[in-house]
Amino acid sequence: MRILVTNDDGIHSDGLWHLAEALSTVGEVSVVAPDRDQSGVAASLTLTSVLRVQEVRSRLDGVVVNAVQGTPGDCVILAIESILDAPPDLIVSGVNRGANLGHDVLISGTVGAAAHGYMKGFTSMAVSARYGKGDARYAVAARAAAAVARALKEAPLDVPQLINLNVPDLDAEDIRGVELTRLGPRAFVERVTKGRDGTRTHYWIAEDRILDIAPEGTDLGAMREGAISISSLDFGFSEGAHAAPLHYLVEAVLADLGIHSNS
């Protein structure tokens, strides 16, 4: 099994290396990752400048590592289209420092990288470790990701999936289960600090955690219970599952523009 590993925390993040090491027990790993922290860039691409790529020293024997002066999405596209000798069987992004939950998946570069893999037709997984005091427990999250990769290797999916894996801030023996979840509401709220330098105003956006809204059955609920969360993020692109309540909007546009619908 060929596995492409990327992340959004950058090539020097310990989470990336824990993940690459754990996945090396499952398949042949190649790393293509941003050369610096790209957290919060979502699925953005670099379209207005060249992308410089450099092969860098690997912390793991037999794992080729390319550092990209670009976004996580750039990394996945360059890897698939040009850098890798053969297409991957699986793309794994992480281990991110901090959980990626609920509606905040739309901001996450970790999820953004996996989304590009998924859009190109590959089963792709974002892996994130919640953390409190001290550093994230990357090793536990990496082991969970390797377990998923091994299961996918033994029983491949019929249709590619975009998987979001979040691991609570607990030792493996203290984790209280593994739940298949749907996305919850927002996990974070922004805090904006305003200041003055000379004649100008500056702002600083920081994300503060609010984990108190954690409905049962959601990824946030699983974190609160101390369980690992696995969500499928199809975003409803193919199913249109949540479109029915919006039919009145169709009627409104039809009416206002005087369009005569065929249906």
Ligand code: MN
């Ligand atoms: Mn990150």
